[in-house]
Each structure stands twice: as structure tokens, then as C-alpha cells.
Amino acid sequence: MSNDLVRVIGGPQNYAWGKLGSNSSVARFAHASDPQNVIIDESLPYAEYWMGTHPKVPTTLSTNGEKLSDLISSNPEKYLSKSIMEKFNLKNSLPFLFKVLSIEKVLSIQSHPDKKLAEQLRLKDPEHYPDDNHKPEMAIAITDFEAFCGFKPLETIKDHLLNIKEFSSLIGDETTQIFINNPSKENLKLVFSKVMNSNDDDLIKYSNSLVLKAKENPSLYGETLSDLILRLNDQFPNDIGLFCGCLMLNHCILKTGEAMFLQACEPHAYISGDIIECMAASDNVIRSGFTPKFKDVETLISSLTYSTNNVDEQKLNPANFERGNGDAIFNLYDPPIDEFSVLQVKFDKKGKANCKGINGPSIIIVTEGNGIISNNDENKLDVFTGAVFFVAPNVELNIETNDSLVLYRAYCEA
Ligand SMILES: [Zn+2]
Numbered sequence: 261m262s263n264d265l266v267r268v269i270g271g272p273q274n275y276a277w278g279k280l281g282s283n284s285s286v287a288r289f290a291h292a293s294d295p296q297n298v299i300i301d302e303s304l305p306y307a308e309y310w311m312g313t314h315p316k317v318p319t320t321l322s323t324n325g326e327k328l329s330d331l332i333s334s335n336p337e338k339y340l341s342k343s344i345m346e347k348f349n350l351k352n353s354l355p356f357l358f359k360v361l362s363i364e365k366v367l368s369i370q371s372h373p374d375k376k377l378a379e380q381l382r383l384k385d386p387e388h389y390p391d392d393n394h395k396p397e398m399a400i401a402i403t404d405f406e407a408f409c410g411f412k413p414l415e416t417i418k419d420h421l422l423n424i425k426e427f428s429s430l431i432g433d434e435t436t437q438i439f440i441n442n443p444s445k446e447n448l449k450l451v452f453s454k455v456m457n458s459n460d461d462d463l464i465k466y467s468n469s470l471v472l473k474a475k476e477n478p479s480l481y482g483e484t485l486s487d488l489i490l491r492l493n494d495q496f497p498n499d500i501g502l503f504c505g506c507l508m509l510n511h512c513i514l515k516t517g518e519a520m521f522l523q524a525c526e527p528h529a530y531i532s533g534d535i536i537e538c539m540a541a542s543d544n545v546i547r548s549g550f551t552p553k554f555k556d557v558e559t560l561i562s563s564l565t566y567s568t569n570n571v572d573e574q575k576l577n578p579a580n581f582e583r584g585n586g587d588a589i590f591n592l593y594d595p596p597i598d599e600f601s602v603l604q605v606k607f608d609k610k611g612k613a614n615c616k617g618i619n620g621p622s623i624i625i626v627t628e629g630n631g632i633i634s635n636n637d638e639n640k641l642d643v644f645t646g647a648v649f650f651v652a653p654n655v656e657l658n659i660e661t662n663d664s665l666v667l668y669r670a671y672c673e674a
Pocket of ligand 1: 370
């Protein structure tokens with residue numbers, strides 16, 4: 261039997277920040293893909309669904325349970341393509357990891373190193389930095405979604421320092437004056453460093469006061485910011501993230517189908533909603549707030565770029581995909597890195613579409629609808645919400661549906 265196009269089964273992860281039970285897209289997709297083995301427990305959080313070749317959560321073939329990584333290593337030239345093998349030095353794994361995330365509680369404020377920093381961190385601290393790769397990430401909303409992404413504009417941070425006494429008190433008069441007189445990148449780093457190194461007594465005192473004001477007089481900071489402060493304080497009381505996140509980072513809101521790409525060394529945190537996420541295969545995370553995990557404050561402070569773009573500049577606009585034809589809309593999310601692109605294929609009603617071969621491996625997840633996918637007449641597979649497929653390089657696909665259908669396809673082409 262040909263495995264050019266094969267249905268595969270990913271694995272759910274029950275991290276504490278996930279949405280509970282069948283509220284979670286992760287739980288629903290995982291159950292639909294593997295109804296015998298994934299019985300949804302309504303009291304458990306379902307945070308992530310992994311699709312790929314990461315050894316921690318191996319994706320398997322629905323036909324015989326074989327690991328996708330074993331299929332690839334049986335014939336890497338066929339399943340990865342020679343150019344991908346050479347470019348990324350791979351034999352049995354994909355250059356990307358594809359995920360669904362269902363977020364109930366804010367994730368840690370974090371950044372990811374670029375390649376050079378990842379090599380240095382691995383040498384210095386292999387326990388916390390397990391590989392020497394960079395980890396660019398892209399998120400595409402499949403429900404309303406909110407995140408922190410990049411620093412707020414310098415003028416906004418200056419306004420906050422002038423108007424929010426708790427913020428200026430936390431970093432002290434001297435640093436406040438330096439920034440207000442000269443709101444620059446260097447001084448932003450100084451403010452961030454002061455926040456991150458503030459002592460616990462000050463943090464408790466000023467965060468209590470910040471939260472109290474947000475509760476009693478929401479218009480003081482603006483309704484949106486006050487609401488955010490209150491929600492995140494419920495999840496992580498008196499956390500430094502109230503200052504370094506809520507007051508210093510952009511609050512980005514994405515509608516379904518909108519995407520953001522996270523450059524190396526940009527601070528970010530997902531706050532709520534469901535997304536499709538694609539990332540380079542790496543585990544390198546530098547954390548600093550809203551987390552019980554290892555925090556590496558000094559590395560974070562010294563490595564960030566301190567660029568300040570407004571919220572709209574964080575979004576990644578989709579481009580046309582030239583190799584798709586028929587009744588579907590093809591939106592290509594193509595970030596400026598080599599490891600992955602993500603294609604959205606969307607039918608608003610009954611129809612047929614064709615997608616020419618891609619010169620590299622891909623993984624498809626169906627987020628909405630039913631239909632049929634095929635690469636030739638003998639190999640026709642059922643498409644349903646939650647279904648996942650692996651597609652070998654240079655395989656032309658036909659998709660048809662009787663109703664609306666949405667799928668996402670992560671691929672790497674070299
Ligand atoms: Zn991240």
C-alpha cells in the first residue's frame with residue numbers, strides 16, 4: 261500500500277493551562293482521530309495536540325500504528341526529499357513541529373533564541389537549553405485569540421509610567437525619570453531589567469494596589485487593560501507578568517484566520533483561545549513570567565531585541581498560493597524562515613479543488629467539515645474534523661466536500 265498520502269494520529273498533551281474537556285479543540289480533534297484510545301475526560305485540561313516526529317509524542321500511522329519517524333527513515337529520500345535531507349541534515353524527522361493549542365490560562369512570557377544564541381546557551385546550560393537550534397513560531401487563530409507579542413510603543417510605555425504610579429514606584433524614581441526624559445531602546449531595556457529584578461515585597465505591594473485600582477475604577481487604565489490585569493491576576497496572583505506583560509507588551513487580538521509570526525528574541529505569551537501553531541523542531545524557550553518553570557531572567561534581559569512595533573505590525577498577512585485550483589480559497593502563511601510554511605485551504609460550500617505537488621513533506625489537519633481527499637483513484641481517504649494526514653513530497657492532491665471545509669497544511673520545501 262502506498263504511504264504517499266496516509267492518515268496519521270497525533271498526541272494530546274494535558275498541560276494545566278489547557279481548556280477543559282470537550283471545550284478544547286485539542287480534545288475534540290484527538291478523540292475524532294483516535295476514538296478508541298482518546299476518551300475525553302471533562303475534568304482534564306487538553307492543551308496541545310502534537311503532529312510530527314518529536315520523540316516525546318510520536319505521530320503514528322492510522323493504518324498499522326507505525327511511527328511516522330520510522331516510515332520516514334525507511335526511505336528518507338521519498339518521504340523528506342533529497343533537498344530537505346541535505347539542507348537540514350535530517351534522516352527520520354521533519355524540520356517542523358505542527359500543533360493545535362487550546363488555551364484557557366496565560367502561558368509563560370518567553371522568547372526563543374536565534375541560532376547563534378541557541379549554540380551559546382546549549383554549551384553553557386544544556387539542562388535548560390537542550391538543543392542548538394532556533395525556534396521560530398507562527399500562530400494562526402482558529403477561534404478568537406489573544407496574546408502578548410513584542411514591546412508596546414515607547415510612547416505608550418512612557419504614558420503608563422506617567423499615569424500608573426505602581427509601575428513607576430516598582431522601578432523607582434531614577435529609572436522612571438531616565439525613561440521619561442529619553443524613551444529609547446536602551447532605556448526600555450533598563451526599565452525591563454528593573455521590573456524583572458524587583459524584590460518580592462515591592463512586587464506584592466504594588467501589584468495589590470494595581471489590581472485594586474483596576475477593580476474599583478476600570479476606566480483609569482482603560483477597560484481592556486483593567487480586564488486583562490484582573491483576569492491574569494486571578495490566574496497568577498501578584499505575578500511579575502502583570503508589569504512586564506500587561507504594562508510593557510502589546511496585547512494582540514486575532515480573529516479566526518489571522519496569524520502572527522514570532523521572530524527570534526521577541527517576548528511573547530499566548531493568553532487565550534485556540535490556534536494552529538507551527539514551529540521549527542526545537543525545545544529552546546527562555547522564560548520569565550506567568551510560570552512555575554525555570555526562569556532565566558538575565559538571559560532574557562540581555563537577549564531581547566527591544567524593538568517596539570505596534571500591534572498590527574505583529575500580524576502576518578496571508579499570500580496567494582499559486583499551485584491551488586478549483587472551488588477552494590488558498591491562503592499561504594509564509595514566514596521569513598526556511599523550516600515551514602502553512603497553507604489554509606477553505607471551502608465555503610460544496611466543491612472540488614486540486615493542489616499541485618509540494619517539493620517537501622507536509623502534514624494536514626482538518627479543523628472544520630467533512631469530505632474526501634485523494635492522490636489517485638485507488639487512494640481515497642475520508643476527511644473529517646480532527647483528521648490528520650501525512651503527505652509525501654511531490655504528491656498532487658484532490659479534495660472535495662459537500663459543505664464548508666477548512667484544513668491547514670504545514671510543509672517545508674527546499
Ligand atoms: Zn513561544
